[in-house]
Amino acid sequence: MSRVFEKIYVLFRMNILIFVLLAVTVIALFAYQNGLDVIEPLYLHDYPYLMAETDSADGGASAVKLSRTDSSIIVDYELKEGYAYPYVGVKIFLGDGKTRGKDLSRFDSIFVWVKPRGEGTVRLYMRGYDSTFSRPGDETSLKFNEIEFFPLEETYPAVFVPQEFRVAGWWVAQNEINVHKARVDLSNVPLIEIQTGTNAPLGYGTLEIKGLCFKGKKIEKEELATALVALWFITFFVILVIRFFDYSRERAANKKKREELEKNLRALEIEKSEYEKSSKEDPLTGCLNRAGFSSVLMREQENLSKNDSPVSFVILDIDHFKQVNDTYGHIVGDEVLVNLAKLIQSKIRNTDALVRWGGEEFVILCGDTPIQNAQFLAEKLRMAIENTQLIKQQKITCSFGIAEMIAGEDPKRLFERADKALYASKENGRNRVTSATFRHTR
């Protein structure tokens, strides 16, 4: 069973990896879309670091009174003439309240529960500290990231995204801030101010502020994208490595298989050539047999017809061979055949073919040899055989018949002529050479 799983694993592991990767990606995106939220509420009813503020610092005469309930703070105020833009509000300190505040840049939504008891807008300032232009201890140098809105009468909070904030133009001008620094920055907010707005009417009014809430994601979109891209990259790298090892293993296996096949092929070729050789060879003497002779004859015929190269045919027969067999037995007879073949092989050229024609008859096919040369060769062989002790029991002689091949002639006729010449040698007393001279009658 486990083997089946192993096979399935081997077959599909790449697909499994890709499937897992896709699943992780989808789950991650889904989780990001529908979860992974970070919510940080800031309820003011029990928040200690806050204080009321009025325009008295700017020369105004407005008055304010701050009180707490179980769920909110109540800001009762009276806006009076004095300062050109009379206001009151609440300062909420974050962090140390001066230089090290809270990083709100990772939140994508800001909820504000402000319930007015009067008319007019409300201003929300996210005051940012930036060491390049902010001066420690000087609140006016904190950047004015502001938004002004009409609070709702209902209990629902007003919701803002950081992109809706802007930096107050008067503050930029007053502090001569570089344009590149004059954009909204919520990365270090030590102070939040909630004030009455620009159009707040003079007189009494109340703001009920429940608090603020910051909502963001545990990881940022860029971080998620980077993580997913890294995951895909690593996975494909792993796949690549696995593929590489698979390929190496496969290549080694293929190489081994190919080597085995080549080895088998070589063995088969050797076997084939040995078989072919043995099928064309006489097993006793090692000479060609008739099957082997056919291919040599065809080659020589072609040579004759194409190049007009003469081909001669020498047939020889051991004299009184039957008598040798009958007297000394077949083993001695075989010895004669073997020794005779060896002797002839040693006397003829490599290009000549020695064939055991059958029984005690041999044929020598001499390429590029006219009849007179074949006759000379036969005479030499005859004398060599006569003068060699092929077997110790008695002297062996041979009779020869020679014929030259004529272009276009049926090989049967050639054999016929050589055979007749051999017959003449036998008839005239054996141990002699007879050539079949020829002339064209037509």
Added chain:
Amino acid sequence: MLLAFLILLLSSCAKKEPEVDFKPVQIHWNLAEGEDESQMPRKDNCVILLTGRLMGEAPVQSSQAGELSYEVTISRSTNNPETLEFRGICADLSMADAPECRWSATCDADLKIVVKFDNGD
């Protein structure tokens, strides 16, 4: 008529085997008395060339005998030892008067062969 012509045409165009007349010939080479083979460096070449030449000679080709067998004597010329002299006679003495049965030949240092049939006209 047309059919006969076609048959004649086809038969004349057909590839035919050459018709060959052949005669078994034996040549037995013997050194003359007192001759030494080692003194005849060109003997083998002369024998081969003479064999070929003899087989092609008209008296041999047109011999009435079923087969021919020659006894050939080889000797060096007394005038020029480099030239070999061959004398051939038929082994069958009953044919001794036939034109092809008695011949003499020479083979000089340049392997030039001259054959003369002595029973000829």
